[in-house]
Amino acid sequence: MSEKKRFLLRIDQKTYEALEKWAADDFRSVNAQIELLLKKALKENGRLKKE
Structure with missing residues (x-):
């Protein structure tokens, strides 16, 4: 399994709550x-090959 890249994501509270x-x-x-x-x-959008 490939290692995953970590990064900080800042989103507004309502968006986070909907995702949660x-x-x-x-x-x-x-x-x-x-x-x-x-x-x-x-x-x-053709940016990643379909598996």
Whole structure:
């Protein structure tokens, strides 16, 4: 498994709370939810190869 890059993300409270709720509804961490959404957006826009 490749090592993951760490970085600080600053988002407003309401956005974080919405992500937190969505992640909990899908039994994921907020970090995993953000990663899932970013990968989906990258694939849909041709920035990341589809697996």
